[in-house]
Amino acid sequence: MNTLPLTLAGETLHLTGSGALIWPDRALVCVSDLHLGKSDRIARREGRMLPPYETRATLARLTDAVAGADARTVICLGDSFDDLAGQDALDDEDRDTITALQAGREWIWIEGNHDPGPLTLDGTHRAEVRLGALTFRHIAAEGASGEISGHYHPKCRLPGSGGGRPCFLANRDRLILPAFGAYTGGLACTDPVLQRLMPHPSVAVLTGPRPVAAPMPRGAVPAHGPPGSRARLPGMR
Template sequence: MNTHVFRFGEQVLTALPSGALWWGDRRLLCVSDLHLGKADRIARRTGRMLPPYETRETLARLAADIALTDPATVLCLGDSFDDLMAADSLDVTDTAMLTSLQAGRRWLWAEGNHDPGPLALGGTHVAQHDCGGLTFRHIASATPHEISGHYHPKHAIPGTGTARPCFLTDGNRLILPAYGAYTGGLRATDPVLSGLFTGRILAILTGRRAICVPLTASAPSVRAGRWPGSRR
């Protein structure tokens, strides 16, 4: 199988190779840090033009995961848009695609540090989501069995030199990778990330298949951003 199934608290979760998290017992699909409209925000603030396709690429990946899992609930775990203006400037085609993905299911927008959730689109806005003994929020705190995003972790298997967006978990805390097409990342061994965990840390790498490896400090250092061969 291309996915990685693991126990977290009392629940069984599945890391999908796309970077989405699937909770089968609750039919809940969770994605974090879509950063839709990032090209638009960069153009507005810096005048630098990037190919304006990252929103469609991210939504297409989300559509594929929704088709695969048929969730009853989709939880977007914060920083769904790069800022509120990016949400307001979503073009007609992308808005229609997002609306079609929301149809017939519960859609939750968790508050992030870039945006509190899009105001003009469907769905319910929440500060956090508590369910089945798990707490979902954008930025990690000290809550047991907490699932969060925000840090965009990436990791390379030692000896490969190629870093991938990854999940990080020690069984008590789970940090999701950034799902957006134009998102950078923070190396998983950075003290900012490793200091959030108390137990043995596992990294679940995304890509063609989800690969679970122990986190070691010997992995190659990777700067935030894109590199050859990365789709992020």
């Protein structure tokens, strides 16, 4: 598995090209913003019928990530469902896939703004969770350190790379995960909200066949950074 390591609050974490985070010392996988059942929610609320395949595609990617890391613990970092009714709309095959993924593992559902309450599925349901020096929550808190969050679906565009790609955003204080769901949009990392949360120096790690690190763009500064710059993840020497 191709990963990029970083150090956050003294812990070594690995960023994968799929958008999953691996914490090897705890055999833990963390993903954010699955948005399962999004097509169902759009049909219920807007009357637009979309192909209902994003849940199955997302669960297939999650199965690969969990199996590849031989995970004993899984944290879903909020907005696991596009709304609370989405869990009731799961068909039997998708529900069975989640049950099989949970078997023999500690499974933690973090509340998000789309699913702000306990799910009826098995697992532990938490507003946030602290493990050692790291805190896992859905939305980044101002001034936090040792924090892992999601919510913003960050994307980054590098010259010659086409459209923006989902990315991790990392610095010495916090890590923001990309959306893991197959049917999710994204927020450019040049957006003022992300610029404020991730001050210089911060790094964008683009997902794809291989995770690629680059300096996080700063407004008019080119995405590849100033001449002679090199992307450095926290903890790199």
